[in-house]
Each structure stands twice: as structure tokens, then as C-alpha cells.
Amino acid sequence: MEKYNPAEIEIKWQKIWEERKVFKAKDFNNSKPKFYQLEMFPYPSGRIHMGHVRNYSIGDAIARYKMAKGYNVLHPMGFDAFGLPAENAAINNNTHPAKWTYSNIDYMVKELKRLGFSYDWDRLVATCDSDYYKWEQKVFIEMFEKGMVYRSKSTVNYCPSCKTVLANEQVEDGKCWRCGSEVIQKDMDEWFLKITDYADQLLDDMKLIEDGWPERVLIQQRNWIGKSKGAFVKFKVKGKDDYLEVFTTRPDTLFGVTFISIAPNHPKLAELASEEYKDKLEAFVKEFNKSGRDFSKEKEGVFTGVYLINPVNGKEVPLYAANFVLMDYGTGVVMAVPGHDQRDFEFAKKYNLPIKKVIHTDGLSDNVDEWIEAYAESGVLVNSEQFSGMDNEKAKWEIVKWLEVKGLARIGYQYRLRDWNVSRQRYWGAPIPVIYCPNCGIVPEKIENLPVKLPEDVEITGEGGSPLAKVENFVNTKCPICGADAKRETDTFDTFIESSWYFLRYCSPKYDKDIFDKDKVKYWMNVDQYVGGIEHAVMHLLYARYFTKVLRDLGYVDSTEPFQRLLTQGMVIKDGAKMSKSKGNVVDPDDIINQYGADTARLFILFAAPPEKDLEWSDDGVEGAYRFLNRLWRLIYSYKDLRSGDVDISTDRLRDLNYHINYTIKRVTDDFEAYHFNTTIAACMEFVNYLYDFNPKNKDEQKLYAKALEVLLKLLNPIVPHIAEELWSLMGHNTLLVEEKWPEYDEKSTIKDTTVIAITVNGKLRDTIEFPRGSGESEVFEKAIESPRVKRHLDGKDIVKKIFVKDKLLNIVVK
RNA sequence: GCCGGGGUGGCGGAAUUGGUAGACGCAAGGGACUUAAAAUCCCUUGGAGCUAUGCUCCGUGUGGGUUCGAUUCCCACCCUCGGCACCA
Known part of the structure; x- marks a missing residue:
């Protein structure tokens, strides 16, 4: 028998999926309902970590499930590419932030592809591209003209180590959220977005999403706004x-x-x-x-x-x-x-x-x-x-x-909420498109001159103010109104701006006439399911909600709330602590993929805990996941030549097999709808255990058994797509499993015609007896009192009353 | 201090609207196969007790309560993890 070889089959199917463009989202498909599945895009720090693997495995399971369920799915990925680490890397390694960032993106894209996620890679977005940030510059100018932003000298949180201003949310315990230095107070001229004007909307519109968001996130935001x-x-x-x-x-x-x-x-x-x-x-x-x-x-x-x-x-x-x-x-x-x-x-x-x-x-x-x-x-x-x-x-x-x-x-x-200070004295961010003219004062750049591009020739020392201030040919410009010599703003945007609208850009990522194609946004929005870390409960999610409302008021979108449903996944923990370099408890996803393959990594991560809870990493657990996939492989490999077909369910064995098929589909489907992937997998494991025991003996049994195996592969496909696809083709199919429909079940067949009834005396279990479904109280009672295990608790006592729950339980109350 | 989660075997975790607690997996122990090991397959596995192949009692953080019946509902408390923290 051929052995399960994840390294070989995973690359094989990733290639085929890519060639056949099976994950390409089709704008405007009228024959299918749309489903926008989004996961929080990563910062291109260099490598994918386990938190990402978890985040994206959850998202991918949902996306693939929805595809099978007949939705036209948009499942994009991109990079939140501006930010401080790129500058730190520039200082430490003498590489340009752009070079560092783009090479990280290249590597991380490879890692994500190795995990087999169902992204439409044609929609890849990197926020440090001027094709991207020019549009937020445009929006900022329009906000400026509408009085939605202002410049103000104010006491701000300043990190002396990062040499930058921090938002309130970026200060944790009086320390910088990024480097941990003591934050000091400083008076500076800063740009503010008037988020406080939207405080009441941000509160009131919670009722539009309260069904789909975890309550605690809404409570945290409500407290943050603090009305x-x-x-x-x-x-x-x-x-x-x-x-x-x-x-x-x-x-x-x-x-x-x-x-x-x-x-x-x-x-x-x-x-x-x-x-x-x-x-x-x-x-x-x-x-x-x-x-x-x-x-x-x-x-x-x-x-x-x-x-x-x-x-x-x-x-x-x-x-x-x-x-x-x-x-x-x-x-x-x-x-x-x-x-x-x-x-x-x-x-x-x-x-x-x-x-x-x-x-x-x-x-x-x-x-x-x-x-x-x-x-x-x-x-x-x-x-x-x-x-x-x-x-x-x-x-x-x-x-x-x-x-x-x-x-x-x-x-x-x-309100406790303050206006959003978006000025950062950093290089690696989107320039704030404003010019200071000695005659005209503060003047926004002309829209047709956008983007205000980040100059490439910059010396980054990490010391003193904004690096852009030292770039003469950037700073010195002409006033767009009077033409006089003028100076550019040298601060760049807070990177939370980019992540406040990237999900809109995905709808038409290459559109070059405006921030996005309104019709496509109208088609795809809102995000049906957003998945990400709980650490963004306030900052990112509040800013994105706010920015969407601003874009609505500027006439760009119809949406009032961008994210219809939100799933916040827990952290990945090892030895009781969050994985971090400083604690030395990091498990590198690359190592796991090399050793076991992507399917094992995905299976373990989805099986070990429900998505919202913290997940304790376990090497033994990974081993167990791998063992299960081998077990699945051997099961199907040894029956790969069986072919499914119509069967008359005429024997007890066929009925039982049919029951297990239907019952498993039902369980897995219900659990998928609730995103209970751990119990989904448990149900599949039980099914596998059952099928190992079954041993099909005649033609009919073989036909139905083959069907069971096909169903099993379809059910596991969203979680372990590579092995499922390989086994599907080994069973002789020349279709792609990824394009197969989710299996349907027959409600009647999910119920056995007998049921085990619990017999309790005074609420204590004394026996369990099998009855035909729908047996009446007296019938059950007669049988029950014959049981010696029940009898001995009734002897010498008076039966006070009986409580009968049909098909489930008979409680005999005695005195 | 205020707000919000969460306490179930050795471990991760299951348990519809109150109705057989511990599914599934891990770990552990035993057995089969093998010259041997790995892999695989099968069995046992919450605790205690006994007149032990079955039976009894206890058991979902603690103490009460409601109920025929409580992991589930109510009250009080303990522990723990997040968020906010001079917001008037």
C-alpha cells in the first residue's frame, strides 16, 4: 500500500487548485448568493506564526464550507505593510524598509500557500503600495474639506524610545504598547480625526451587529466610548x-x-x-x-x-x-x-x-x-x-x-472616547497629504497630484523626529493654491488608517479610478464573517467601524457596519504562556509543516480547542492529528476501488450504515454552522472508527460503504483539503473535491428506530433499556420494573409518581 | 475599584430548551502481530468501597436553594483570566 505522503500531495494539489483558479472570486454572480469571508491581514514581520495559522485555518474552514454550500465566496488576503518594525530593521540591518517589507511579504505568501488556504491571490493587497495609500490620502483631503479632521496642539503620549506619538489605545499601563518604554507627555501639533462626532452612532449601530458579534467585544467598545x-x-x-x-x-x-x-x-x-x-x-x-x-x-x-x-x-x-x-x-x-x-x-x-x-x-x-x-x-x-x-x-x-x-x-x-490622533513622526507610513503655505496656511494637496509618494532616498537613523523632515526635495514644494514656496507635512498616518478600509479595497483591488469600484463594493459588502484576534476588540474594530461610516457619509459605500459577524479566536499558548521569542516557547509553523504537513497542522489546531478559547499547544496532540490522517488514509486506500451506487436499504446492516452516514452529515453540518470545528472533527473520527469496524461483505454493502467514504471526504475537506482531495481522486473521481457540493442528509435516516431509555429511581440512574421509538409510558414501566437493577430500589417502597420523557427517560419516584 | 469571561478526569475538551456527566483525542496500563523494535490493531482507564465478573456510595470550584431530576436555573462566596482605571 502506498503511504500517506503529505509533502508530495500537498504541493501537487496546491498547484492544481492554482492552475484551475478554483478560488477566484467572481464579481457579480447572480446564480449564487455571495459570501465575504475575511481574516485579519498580517503585519509582514517576516514569518507566519501559530496565531496566524489558527486565524487562517478557521477562516479557511469557513470559506471552503461555504463554497461547498453553494456560495460565491470572496476570500482575500493582504498585508498590513506599514509600520515601525520595518524602520527598526532598516536601522539594524541597513536594509531599506520597502525592500525588507516586500521580501517578507514574498516569503509569507509562500508560507500561506504551503498551508493551502483558499485565497483569491489575484486580490492581494499591500498597504505600503502607493496605489493603495493614495486613496486614503484622498479620503483624508475630503474629510479635511468637510471639517471632519483638524489640526491641534495637544498634550500627547510620546514614546521617547520609538520617538513617536501614541494613541491612548497604544499606551498600556503607562508604557508603549510596542517597546514597553515609559511614555511621557509632550505638546505637539497633530492631526485628529473627529471620531467623537460618531460616538453615538458607534454606540447605537451596535444593535445592527449584536447578533453576530461576541457580546464582550461590544461591551469593551461601549466602555471605551464611555458615554x-x-x-x-x-x-x-x-x-x-x-x-x-x-x-x-x-x-x-x-x-x-x-x-x-x-x-x-x-x-x-x-x-x-x-x-x-x-x-x-x-x-x-x-x-x-x-x-x-x-x-x-x-x-x-x-x-x-x-x-x-x-x-x-x-x-x-x-x-x-x-x-x-x-x-x-x-x-x-x-x-x-x-x-x-x-x-x-x-x-x-x-x-x-x-x-x-x-x-x-x-x-x-x-x-x-x-x-x-x-x-x-x-x-x-x-x-x-x-x-x-x-x-x-x-x-x-x-x-x-x-x-x-x-x-x-x-x-x-x-464621552471617554477622544478624537483619533493620526499623526506619526515616522518614515514608513503614508504621508499626510497637506502643505503649509506662508500665504494660504494649511492647504491640502490637490487630488490630481496624489499620491503624495513616500520618497525612497531617506536616511533612517531612528533618532529625532520624522525622517521625512530631512528630505529636502520632499519637504520643499509649491503651494497648490498660490504657487509660493511651501513646506510639506512630514508626519505619516497611523497605520490603523490602512487597516480601517482594506476590506473594501479587496472588492476591487486593482481599480485605479477611485478608492474602489462602488458596484463591486455594493455586491460584496458587508463582510459576512470576520475572524481575528481578540486583541483588536477596541482599536482596529472601532476604527474600521468609524471609517466605514465616514466613507458612507462621503458617498462611497452603503454600509453602515462593515462586519456582519465577528469571531474572535483565542491565543495559542504553550507551557501556560503566549508564544513569544522572549519566553522561548515558540513553535514555528514551517517546522510543523515540514514534519507533518499542512493538513496535520490545520487539523490539530481546529481540533484542540473551540475557536474562541485559548489553545494549548501539544506536540503529542499534533502527533495524534497526524495519526488520524494516516488512519483515514489507510481506511480509504484499502477500499479505494469500491464504487458507490444506488442501494435498496433492505437489511439491518445497511440500515445501520445508512444511519451513521446521515447522522454524521447532520452532526458535522450543524457544528460547522456553529463553527464548532472541534466537535465536527470528533464526529468524523467516530465515523472513521465505525467504518473500520464495518467490513462491507456484499455488493450492496460495498456500494453504500463507498458512499460513506465519499461523504467522509466531503465532510473533512474544509479542514484537511489536501489529503481529502488526494483520496477523492484515488477513489476514481476526476472531478475536484473542492468543487463538490456539501453532502445532504435525510432527516428520517438520522434517527434510529430504537432508542435507549434511561430508567431512574428518584433521579438516580438504575438501568438503561432499549425500546422501539415511540414506546408508551406503561410499556416502558412494565419492562423497567422487571429489571433487577431497578427492582431492588423499588422493593418495600411506595411508588409516588412517574415522570416519563418520551424516547428518553422514565423516572420512578418512591418513598 | 468597575466591567466582562471562565472553573468538568492525569491533560485538551464533549454534553439540545434542566433528563444516562466525561463524546472525541492525548497520556498511562495491558494484550495481539514481530526474531526485535517502530508502525498498526484490540482491550482497560473519574474516585472510593465491598460480601468483585457485579453492586453501592461519592463526583462538574465551595456552601445553600428550587425541582421527580441541576454541569445546566436562583442566592451567597472562593479562585482564575481578560479589559478599563483619577473620565468628575
Whole structure:
């Protein structure tokens, strides 16, 4: 018998699939429904890792299943090709980022091809191609013209090691997400996309996708957007015709305000502060600017010499500059209620400021000196004049209503979400297409001049600002409006921009008249199934949702939400930790493919755990997967000359075989629909075990047996396509298995005509007895009490009642 | 601190709407084949106990509850893994 030789057959079939273009997605096929299967594209770091293998094996199983189910499938792949590692490689190895990136792409494409994934390679996209990024430059200019972007000096997170600005999402525990260095605060001119204008849409449109997305991803995004309802309240400045506005979610505690806190970098602070406190204040602000927001730091502040008037009772309260007040949330001014807010409580204790109780609950002392912490929960108002006695939830809006009439308050909302800073002081990214003219100011590049290409001759040292600033013939240009000598913007886009629309580009990847062919996008969008890592729950997935809405509002797409369904796969773990070079627990997919073949790698990865869960790598498990494929090979090889045909199901053996065929199709189909690949595979393994036992003896049995083998190959095809295709052809087929239809099952044949009924006494299993399907209670009961195993638990006891579940269970309750 | 997952054999994991817990695989043990080994095939395998070829009890993180019956539903708690973290 010929041996299973994965190395040989995998290359063979990959070639045939490619030659016959079986994975080419056909734009506009009216005879089939479309299915857009997408996996998160990789960064071309050099090699595919196990996380990719998992991600793409899941996606491929879905894509191939949908093909068999009769869908016109779009299954593309590309590379998220801009980013920092290319520059680091340039510094370390003295290679150009472009060269490094493209050679990595070449290698990784080979690796992906070796895994046999069903991509339409004609649609390959690399985001560092100017044919790609020119379109986001165009979109940016249109956003600029519509006021959807702005330039602003702001305090930003800056990584001194990467020498670049980071988005909030790119800061983890105060450290750079990429290199782990301590992030510092810096004021810079940056470009922002007004994602906050879309905050409500991003929240509301979740209802369009909530059926297809994991709940926890939506919850994470909801928390990230962080919408809170509250009130803006005006506090008049004593002795001046001016006021400060605060945002609060607790207007019910307004009578408990004993001071006001203001951010040290608030623009009005210097102007307001009284002369005698200015020196101390300036010193404090200086110190604050140096250290920035230090989360671990104790709450500190200084008095400004200013008093404000509390609008609810006219009382004067002091204004303090405080280091814990954020300038970019709310108004940068906070009303302090030390009795009912822990931060204010700590601050008041430190600076001996009064604490006032305005919310009461059972057991809460009236003597605030006894308090060791603020009471921040709900309760009933006290010491609040006409509102005393009112439930605090109700009082919140009653007090606002009352102040609103006097023009001193209004209901409002605040978001935790900040605008998206897209400026990066890096070389390897898409240039921001803007020109600074001494006469005309900030001017976008003309659309017809796009792309603003990245210059190739650049010296990358990794030190100091943007490398583009040193490229004279890039920086120096003419103003598109007045023609005067002007300077180009030297920052490049955050690479999250590229990944916010690549799935649209796949629909018409070579289209050169615009960002994409609208009709094709209309045909293919939305993505029916998106598969990727949970680590992108917020950043990438939120940006992509936002960008799609922007493109919709610019008239490019009809979609409001790009991804109809989302599957977030778990990490690949080894020895209890995520695979990483630093931990030395990396398993290289190339090694596994060399040793066992792609099918084994795919089978193991899909079998070892359900997709959403973390997957523990196991060398023994891989061995087991390989063993199964050999077992499959031997089974089919030894019966490869049998031919299937119509059979009259006339004997018990034929009936049983037929039942197993149909039952297995049903199980596998149902589990595929639910993406439970691990149980899909288990069902196939059980089927194989059954078929090993069967031994077809006559013509009819052989015909039906051959059918069983064909069904088995069709069921396994989405998971282990190479071996399945080879065995299919060994069975004498000259069609391609990949083009075969998914097998259908006959519902009636998935049910046996007998069933095993559990006999329990007081809920405890005592026996299992086989009955014809549909047997009645009395019939089952009569048989059951004959069983000695049941009988012995009934003896000497009264039968109180019987619970009968048809075809399943009889519970006899005794006393 | 807040939000959200998750706790099932030695291990990865199965178990429709509450109805036979542990499918499938791994590991382990035993046997067959072989001069031998590998490969393969077959059997056993949650724990404890006993008057052992069968039977009893216990068992899905812990303690309660609802129910004829709970891995599944309810309450309280413990552990663990993610996310957010001075957001007023």
C-alpha cells in the first residue's frame, strides 16, 4: 500500500487548485448568493506564526464550507505593510524598509500557500503600495474639506524610545504598547480625526451587529466610548463678570459642593488666578507639566485665590488647581463633593477643606468627621433645602431642571472616547497629504497630484523626529493654491488608517479610478464573517467601524457596519504562556509543516480547542492529528476501488450504515454552522472508527460503504483539503473535491428506530433499556420494573409518581 | 475599584430548551502481530468501597436553594483570566 505522503500531495494539489483558479472570486454572480469571508491581514514581520495559522485555518474552514454550500465566496488576503518594525530593521540591518517589507511579504505568501488556504491571490493587497495609500490620502483631503479632521496642539503620549506619538489605545499601563518604554507627555501639533462626532452612532449601530458579534467585544467598545449622562453647571466667579462651567454626573450632590477643582493646564487658569497666589500656582503648574499625569501620585493642589458662587445656594467655594483633573474630559473643571466622591474626599482631608453630607442612607453617620471614606452610593437627599427628602436619582434631574430655568445648568453627555490622533513622526507610513503655505496656511494637496509618494532616498537613523523632515526635495514644494514656496507635512498616518478600509479595497483591488469600484463594493459588502484576534476588540474594530461610516457619509459605500459577524479566536499558548521569542516557547509553523504537513497542522489546531478559547499547544496532540490522517488514509486506500451506487436499504446492516452516514452529515453540518470545528472533527473520527469496524461483505454493502467514504471526504475537506482531495481522486473521481457540493442528509435516516431509555429511581440512574421509538409510558414501566437493577430500589417502597420523557427517560419516584 | 469571561478526569475538551456527566483525542496500563523494535490493531482507564465478573456510595470550584431530576436555573462566596482605571 502506498503511504500517506503529505509533502508530495500537498504541493501537487496546491498547484492544481492554482492552475484551475478554483478560488477566484467572481464579481457579480447572480446564480449564487455571495459570501465575504475575511481574516485579519498580517503585519509582514517576516514569518507566519501559530496565531496566524489558527486565524487562517478557521477562516479557511469557513470559506471552503461555504463554497461547498453553494456560495460565491470572496476570500482575500493582504498585508498590513506599514509600520515601525520595518524602520527598526532598516536601522539594524541597513536594509531599506520597502525592500525588507516586500521580501517578507514574498516569503509569507509562500508560507500561506504551503498551508493551502483558499485565497483569491489575484486580490492581494499591500498597504505600503502607493496605489493603495493614495486613496486614503484622498479620503483624508475630503474629510479635511468637510471639517471632519483638524489640526491641534495637544498634550500627547510620546514614546521617547520609538520617538513617536501614541494613541491612548497604544499606551498600556503607562508604557508603549510596542517597546514597553515609559511614555511621557509632550505638546505637539497633530492631526485628529473627529471620531467623537460618531460616538453615538458607534454606540447605537451596535444593535445592527449584536447578533453576530461576541457580546464582550461590544461591551469593551461601549466602555471605551464611555458615554455618561450628566449636567453642565455654571459657577459664577466672585467679583467678576465671568463663570466656570463644570460637568457632573451627580447634580444631586450640588448642595454638598465645598470647593472646585480645575486642571493645572486649563487655559483660563492664569487669567483668573489672583496676584498673591500666582507664584505658588505657577510653581505647581510647572511641576505638573514636567511629570504629566502620574497615576500613582497622591492628589495635590494649590489654592488659586479665586472663589466661585454655588448656583444652588449662593455659597462661596474656593477654586483649587488639582493634579488629578483632566483637561480633556468634560470642561476641565470639576465640582468637588468630598462627602460623596472618594477623590474629593481625599483631597479635602489633605487640605482640611469642609466635608458636607447631602446624601443619607441607613446607618450612615451624620457626623462626617467619623467618615473614613466618601459615600458614593444612592440614597435620600439631606441638607439640600427644598430637595431634602427626595430620592437622589430623581433629585439629579429635578435640580438640573430647576437651575435650567435660571440659565445656570443643562443636561449633557460626555464621552471617554477622544478624537483619533493620526499623526506619526515616522518614515514608513503614508504621508499626510497637506502643505503649509506662508500665504494660504494649511492647504491640502490637490487630488490630481496624489499620491503624495513616500520618497525612497531617506536616511533612517531612528533618532529625532520624522525622517521625512530631512528630505529636502520632499519637504520643499509649491503651494497648490498660490504657487509660493511651501513646506510639506512630514508626519505619516497611523497605520490603523490602512487597516480601517482594506476590506473594501479587496472588492476591487486593482481599480485605479477611485478608492474602489462602488458596484463591486455594493455586491460584496458587508463582510459576512470576520475572524481575528481578540486583541483588536477596541482599536482596529472601532476604527474600521468609524471609517466605514465616514466613507458612507462621503458617498462611497452603503454600509453602515462593515462586519456582519465577528469571531474572535483565542491565543495559542504553550507551557501556560503566549508564544513569544522572549519566553522561548515558540513553535514555528514551517517546522510543523515540514514534519507533518499542512493538513496535520490545520487539523490539530481546529481540533484542540473551540475557536474562541485559548489553545494549548501539544506536540503529542499534533502527533495524534497526524495519526488520524494516516488512519483515514489507510481506511480509504484499502477500499479505494469500491464504487458507490444506488442501494435498496433492505437489511439491518445497511440500515445501520445508512444511519451513521446521515447522522454524521447532520452532526458535522450543524457544528460547522456553529463553527464548532472541534466537535465536527470528533464526529468524523467516530465515523472513521465505525467504518473500520464495518467490513462491507456484499455488493450492496460495498456500494453504500463507498458512499460513506465519499461523504467522509466531503465532510473533512474544509479542514484537511489536501489529503481529502488526494483520496477523492484515488477513489476514481476526476472531478475536484473542492468543487463538490456539501453532502445532504435525510432527516428520517438520522434517527434510529430504537432508542435507549434511561430508567431512574428518584433521579438516580438504575438501568438503561432499549425500546422501539415511540414506546408508551406503561410499556416502558412494565419492562423497567422487571429489571433487577431497578427492582431492588423499588422493593418495600411506595411508588409516588412517574415522570416519563418520551424516547428518553422514565423516572420512578418512591418513598 | 468597575466591567466582562471562565472553573468538568492525569491533560485538551464533549454534553439540545434542566433528563444516562466525561463524546472525541492525548497520556498511562495491558494484550495481539514481530526474531526485535517502530508502525498498526484490540482491550482497560473519574474516585472510593465491598460480601468483585457485579453492586453501592461519592463526583462538574465551595456552601445553600428550587425541582421527580441541576454541569445546566436562583442566592451567597472562593479562585482564575481578560479589559478599563483619577473620565468628575
